[in-house]
Amino acid sequence: MRRLALCLSLLALCAACAGDPAGTSPVGGVASYDALKQARDACVARGGELVQRPQTSGQRMADYGCKRK
Secondary structure, three states: HHHOOOOOHHHHHHHHHHHHOOOOOOOOOOOHHHHHHHHHHHHHOOEEEEEEEEOOOOOEEEHHEEEOO
């Protein structure tokens, strides 16, 4: 019983630490100005253009993709 409690505690601790502390995950996170700028700069460096995917709200980073020019 004690081992089970210890395992569950460690699992909960790992789950709490696994997330992005700033909440600005580039994939699927909120499409803030800074996140969009960072994604755009990375896309341009690869020779592409950051575009919003069709029929999306544009509020999440998952709504954008790098398209080749």
